[in-house]
Amino acid sequence: MAENTTGYRYYLTLCDGPTCMQKASRTMRETLERELARLHLSDKVRILVSGCLGMCQKGPILIVNPGYAMYGRLTEEAVVRIVEEHLFNNRPVLDFIIDEDHLFNKFYRVFGDVNFFGKQMRIALRNCGVIDPESIDDYLCVRGYEALAKVLSVMTPWEVIAEMKKSGLRGRGGAGFATGVKWELTAREKSDVKYVICNADEGDPGAFMDRSAIEGDPHTVIEGIIIGGYAVGARNGIIYIRAEYPLAIKRLERAIAAARAAGLLGQNILGTAFSFDIEIRLGAGAFVCGEETALMHSIEGHRGMPRPRPPYPSASGLFGKPTLINNVETWANVPVIILDGADWFATLGTKTSKGTKVFALAGRVNNTGLIEVPMGTTIRQIVFDIGGGVPDGRRFKAVQIGGPSGGCLPEQYLDTQIDYESLTQAGAFMGSGGMIVMDETSCMVNIARYFLEFTQDESCGKCTPCREGTKRMLEILTRITEGSGTAEDIVRLERLGALIKRASLCGLGQSAPNAVLSTLRHFREEYEEHIQHKRCRAGVCQAMLSYAITDACTGCGACRKACPVNAISGTQKTLHVIDQKACIKCNNCFVTCKFEAITKS
C-alpha cells in the first residue's frame, strides 16, 4: 500500500497463515493470478500476502479493498467468480462474503488505528493482516521505525529503560518478569560485549503466536530488538527461532536485509553513533531450548540444557557476557510503548499486568485462531464472545492455559481475569499463550497424561526430579487410564508433583507437574472414577470402554468383517455378539455399523 498507490483498482489481502496455507491459500493465489491475467487485470489489482488473520476456522481468507469485502472458505470456483464479478464487474459476490458481525472485521476496517475493537485489542499483532510483511515500505507507512528514530534522536538509554519500567510491561514468554527491570539489570553491567536475544523458540504444542507475529509483521520485532540493544548498550542481536518455521525465517531474513539497506541496522544507524546488527540462529526443535539458559547453550553450540541461576543472563549470559533476552511478543510491544508512551500503555490491563496478551485459541471452540486481548479480559469473554462458545451444543468443561507448564481450569473459573497473578492463583499459568478449550468429550486424566507425556519426552534429562519424576508420574497416569490405578496412586501423584515443583533445576521442570496437579485439584472425581469404577465419563480411555450389540442388529455381518481380531460372531440375519475378552476396543465395529446397533460405554 506504500508504493504506487495510484494505478491499482483493487488491493487483495490473501491470508498466508499456517492454517490457511494448509487449506491451500497458495493454490488460490495461483488461480487468482491466472484469472486476473485472463481478464487483463494483472496490473490493476495488487495481491498482498498477510500473516495469520486469526480466522483460521473460515480460511482461506481473502480481503478485497477498497470496500473491505472479506471472503472466506475460498475454493477455486469462488476465486473465479470473485475475479469475474467483483474485480471485473465491481459487484461483490455475496455468496462468499463471511459474517459481517465478527469482531475481527471491525478491527480490520480501521486498520492502523490502535484502539479497542470489541473484546480484542491488537498491540503486538497490530499490523498483522494489515500490511505486507515483506515490504518495509508498508511497515514505514504504519509509523514503522519511528520509535527507533525517536529513541536514537531524543532519548538516552536510561530514558528508554525508565519508559519501559513505567509501562509495566512484563515478559510475555511465560514467567512475567518485569521487562524494564531486566533491561536495567543488563544495562548496569559493565562489559565490552553484550548481547540481545529474541526468543522465538516457540515449542508449546498447538501454539503459533510467535510464528504468526513474525510472519505477519517481522519489522516490529526487529525494531523492538534494536531499541533494546540501544537501551542496554549492546551491538549484537540474535533471533533464536526454530528451524520448523521456514516462512517466518524467510520473512525475518528479508526484513533484516531491508532494514540494513535502509540504514536501520548495521553501522551508525540513522546516522547516529549507535551501531547494531542482528543475526538469526536456528533451533533444532527441542522444547527445552525455549528456556533461556538452555537457549544460550544451544547458540553456543552445546546441547541445549538449562543451568542453575544465578548467575542470571543479565550478568553472565551468552558466551559469559551480559545478555538481554526477551520473547517475540515482548519485543513486539516495545515500539508501541515508545511511540504512544508508557503512561498510555499502563492504562491498559490490570493493576499488576499491563497491556495485552496474545493467545492461540484452540480446541472445542467455534472460532479457533490467534487473538489478542487486554489483560483483565475474563476467560469467559475469550471462550464465549471471541471464541463463539463450544460447538455442537456440547457443554464447556475446562480450559487449559499456558501449554505444558500451565493448568486446566473448570467452569467455575470462567470469570478469572487474564493476568499473571490471577491465573497462577487459579492453578494455571500465563505461559506463552496456549489456550485449549475442552468440552465433555475430553477426559481430564487423559489430558493430564498427554501433557505429561510431552514434558517427559522433552525433559532435557539433566536433573533427577524432572527426568525420573515425570516418568514415574506418567507411568502412574498411564496405569490409571488403563484401568489399573489404585487409590494410593493419587497420593503418589500429588507427592511426586509437589517434589518436582520444588526440586527441579529449571522452570520447565518446576512447572511440569502443573497439568496433573491442576486436574487433580479441579477434576479429582474423574481420577476417582477411573480408579474406583473403572469408568471414563468422556469415553476417551479405550481400556475402560466396552462395546455391545443391541437388538437393532440386522445381522448384516459388516461389523464381523471389520473386526481385526475376530471378536464378533453371529450368522447372517441373526443378532451378533462381541466376545469381551477378545475385543481390543479398536472402535472399528462402532464406525462400521449402519444401524447404530453398537453401543460403547
Added chain:
Amino acid sequence: MKLTINAISVEVPEGTTILAAAAQAGIKIPTLCHLEGVQSIGACRVCLVEVEGAKTLVASCVMPVMEGMKVYTNTKRVREARRMVVEMLLSEHDGNCQTCNRNNDCELQSVAFDLGITDITYQGVKGRNEVDASTPALVRDNGKCIKCRRCVTVCTQVQAVGALFPQFRGFKTVIGPAFNSDLADVSCVQCGQCAAVCPVGAIVENSHIERVWAAIEHPSKTVVVQTAPAVRAALGECFGNPPGTLVTGKMVAALRRMGFDVIFDTNFTADLTIIEEGMELLKRLTTAVRDKQPVALPQFTSCSPGWIKFAETYYPEFIPNLSTCKSPQQMFGAIAKTYWAKKAGKDPKNVYVVSIMPCVAKKFEAQRPEMDDSGFVDIDAVLTTRELGRMIRQAGIDFNALPDEDYDRILGTSTGAADIFANTGGVMEAALRTAYEVITGRNLPFEELHVTPLAGLEGIKKAAMTITGTLPEYSFLEGVVLKVAVVHALGNAKRIIEEIKNGEIYHFVEVMTCPGGCIGGGGQPRLTDNEKRKKRIEAIYKEDEGKKLRKSHDNPKIKQIYGEFLNMPLGKTSHHLLHTEYIKRERV
C-alpha cells in the same frame, strides 16, 4: 559474607557456595553429581537445602551465599525431597548391589544409606541396560548410570577428549559415545578418568582378575608380576589405610602369598627408560645443536598410554616428537620374556607376565598388536590397583597384618628416580638427574635432587636451565638454555601443544594423561581428589628419598643388563626390544 546455616553463624568470602559454607560450619550435605574442582552443575538435586524466602528448594552445590541468607539443611521438607530424589535414582538404577563391582565403594549406596532409605516407593521401568565391553580397558553399563555427568565433564573438559555425551531426552537420556556407538568406535583414549569419577558402577575397568587367577593356578606357567611405582602409594587405601600410606613391602608379601611365582618391580624398567629416553633426548639435541640438522623437538615422554593414543588421534603431526621408548610396562614384558627367561632357564612361552598398574589405559597398551617384540605377547594381563585390592580380599589375606617383604632379583632392583615416575614431573626430574650428570659430570643442582618448579599440582609447569660446565664431549651444549615443560591431564597437553604450534620452543615435555600423574590414575582407589593426590605424591617422594640410589644410571642391575644383554643405550637390541612405533589414528 555472613549467613546462618541451621542457625549457626558462618562467615565466608563472596562467591562461596552454600555447600562449601556448610562444610565450614561442620555440616555435611550429601552430593552425587558434584565433584570438587571439576563439576558443579546442580543436576542430581541431592544437595537440596531450604533458603528462607526462596520459592523452591535450592541446590547448595551451585548456589552462592548472599549476605544475611538463612539456610536450613535439615528440615522435614529437605529430608523428604532428598530422599525422594535418591529414591527416584534408585528406581531407575539397575543396581544389583551385591554383585556389583562397586559394592561397598558406591556413592549412591552410601547416600541412600545416609538418608535412611528403606523402600523405593516409586517403582517403574529401569534404565536401558546396555553393556558396552568393546574396549580392552573399560566396560560401560548404562543400566547403572545415574546421569550425573561427571564422566562427561572429565572427558570433555579435563581430558579434552569428548568421547562421552548426554544423548536423547527425558527418561531416555543416556550418557555415552555419540550416536550410541561403542566406546571402541570413537576416539576414546581409554584413560579411565570416567571410571575414576563415576559414583556408581556404570563405568569400570575391564577386569583381568579371572585370567590372572587361571594363570596362577596353571601348572606349567611361571607367573611373573611387576608393580608400577604409583601402586605402592595407593593400594593401602583399599584396606582402610589413610591416603599416602606406603605399602610396598606388604604388597610384595601379598603377591607372594597369592601365588605369583616371581615378584618384580616396574621401577626396574623405569630406570631403564631413563637411560634410553635420556640418551634419545641427547641424540636429538646433538642433531639439532651440533649437527644443525632438522630433528623433531621437543621430545615428548611416552610412558603414558592414554597420552600416546591422544597424540596419535588428535595430533598425529607430533608423532615424530614422541619418544620411541616403550613405556616401562612394555619394556618390562619384553625384557622378562627374553633376558630374564633365558637367565632363569624358563621357556618364554610358559612365562606369563602380569602388571599391576594405577591405570586402565595400560590394558589397552598391552594389547596393541605391535607389543610382541619378545616373540610373544609381551604383557599377558594388566590389573589395576583396585583389582589387586579385590584379589587380595578374594585370597583371604589380612593385608594390614602382613610383614614387609622384598622384591625378587634381578628385575626387582631400582633407584629413587624410578619411584617418582608416579608423580607429575617425576619422569622429567628422573631424566634430568641422569642427563645433567651425563652432560656435566655433576649432580643436578637442586636440593634433594628435586626439581621443585616442575613438581606439584599446577597443570602446566615450565622451567629453563642454562647448561654450563659441560664435559668435553658435550661442549656443544655449553650455554644452551634447556627449556622443559611438564603437563598432566590431557586438556593441559592440548594447551601446551597449541603453544608449541604457535611457536613456543621446548626441548623436552613430560605429559601424563591423568591429573597428578600416575598417582591419580584411572585404576587407583576411588575417589581421587587433590588432597589424596598430594598425600600420594608426598609418599612417593618419601620412597625416593629413602633410597640409597637416587639416579637411574646408578642402578647396578641396569649396568648389568647393558653389560650382559643390551650392550648400549639405543643399540640394536634396545631398538628391537625397548623402542616402538606409533600410528596415526582416525579421529571419530
